[in-house]
Amino acid sequence: MTLQLVPVLVLLGIPRSLGLWTLDKLVVKDGSSVTIPCHYHQMYREHVKYWCRGKLWHTCVRVRDSPGRISITDSPAEQVVTLTLSNLQSRQTGRYWCAIKIGGLMRVDVRTSLELLVTKDALDLWVSNSTVSGTEGGNVSIECFYSDKLKDTEKKWCRSGNMLSCQSEYGTVQSQNAQVHLSDDAHGCFTVTLVRLQREDAGWYSCMAAGIQAPVHLTVPAAHHTPNCTVFPELMTSLPGSAASVNASAPPTPSARTKPLPSDKPQTSAPVASAEPQTKSSVISPEPRTSSPRKAGSPERQTVHPSVASNVTNSLHVWLAVLLTGGILLTAALLVALVWRWRMQHSQTPTIEERTESTEHTMQDDVDLMDYEWTSNSVLELDEEPSTTELL
Structure with missing residues (x-):
């Protein structure tokens, strides 16, 4: 049941x-x-x-x-x-x-x-800008202003829709991936600073005090990374018209040649032999840096937004709380029903005993009545016998 x-x-x-x-x-x-x-x-x-x-x-x-x-x-x-x-x-x-x-x-x-x-x-709580943008890996500050009425009230910074994420002005805590620094100057300004922003930190937030909320939308666009260009001297020397090739074609100065070469033939073949593996390595070396393309038909990796995960967790907590409350209520109802049934059974027992006693009393009265009638008839017969004798 x-x-x-x-x-x-x-x-x-x-x-x-x-x-x-x-x-x-x-x-x-x-x-x-x-x-x-x-x-x-x-x-x-x-x-x-x-x-x-x-x-x-x-x-x-x-x-x-x-x-x-x-x-x-x-x-x-x-x-x-x-x-x-x-x-x-x-x-x-x-x-x-x-x-x-x-x-x-x-x-x-x-x-x-x-x-x-x-x-x-005049408003009791408001923000200077309801739309704020920050860069990935950077910092951003949001100013929340309040009136004198809320001066002694606790101020909070919350992610919209998740009350468990609310943070007060005391201390530094972690929000998603960025660190949150909260400060109150006690003169009407409450400052929230997000440090080392990540893409997951984008979304809706709110400044809150005394139940009043001021929404803020934060956007975190992807950072644009400039690729580092590596210069390979071997390639520069092979390009026609480059400064390196011009310098290489010029005759070496006496100060640059420290050792006399034994012959001109090894001099010509040595640079060519040494340049060939260097050129090959310079062309092949960038290859491992490129990432392999994703195979066709392979499942694409999906990520779950932290706010959705936290909301799903809150929903599960609500379900568990409702189930626990329902179980407690049903248990209490069953106990009440059992107690009521026990009391009804015990209340009917005296009635049955009284009915039994009344039945026994009735039967006893009938027996006594029969004995009384028999005794009365015997007395009458005894009374009548002497009178008959006298008449004889």
């Missing part, structure tokens, strides 16, 4: 946004622009994504592209769909839903939501 109910509890307990995640709360300035990322699992790459606005999911209105005002972009390579709102107004404040169309009968679309607040007041 327990094993049969576990799938039901799993389906009821797992949220629909398990493979979809975005920010929690975003506060922006009136008249500004903002880009909101929404990450999804790789199994949803081919599905249709959309955004809608409304307090409740069942009453939200779908958000559509509008040139110069609203833009929705899906990037399957990064597994993220973004909503860009330009020239924001206070009336656009509300809850926005990021959803993936599943399709099929009785199948609800996957969705998640965030709260967007457009205000004319």
Whole structure:
């Protein structure tokens, strides 16, 4: 019975946004622009994504592209769909839903939501630039500004969609491949420095304080390496018109010839014999440096993005937690049922005993009644015998 109910509890307990995640709360300035990322699992790459606005999911209105005002972009390579709102107004404040169309009968679309607040007041948390670019192997710094209201609040730097990756301003930690240095000047500026960037560090991040988030998109293009050119003197001497060949054809100066050669014939043949293996080695030596091409039909190596691996790990943790919770609830329910049944059995036992006693009492009364009737009849007969004798 327990094993049969576990799938039901799993389906009821797992949220629909398990493979979809975005920010929690975003506060922006009136008249500004903002880009909101929404990450999804790789199994949803081919599905249709959309955004809608409304307090409740069942009453939200779908958000559509509008040139110069609203833009929705899906990037399957990064597994993220973004909503860009330009020239924001206070009336656009509300809850926005990021959803993936599943399709099929009785199948609800996957969705998640965030709260967007457009205000004319000063912001409590913001970044100087929401789009930052760094070079592979280099460093990049991001400045997060905060108001006096958040002066004593803990500031964090998080990778978007992975709350386990959040890092506070205390100490230096490792983020993906780059090292992260966090510092707070206590005067309204929180600086994040990423050292020795790698391609895997590209993606969406956010500065966070008191539940407020400021998104930042980091791009890390591949570094362009200039190949080192190796000059082979033997090849230079063989090229016509080169300075080396001109110098070689000129007669040697007396200072350059330290030893007189025995004859001219060995002098001519020796350079040719020595130049031939050198030329051959100079041509063949670059060959091992070239990498062999990939064979046709061989499987291409695929890499998994670290954020996807961490999100899959989080999903597994959620599944395990739900299964464990379901098992505990079922065990408790079985114990309650056993206790209730035991109490019902014990409550019925006195009733059976009372019925047995009442039945025994009834039978005893009948026996006594029969004895009483027999005794009464005997007395009457004894009383009647003397009267008969007297009459005789």
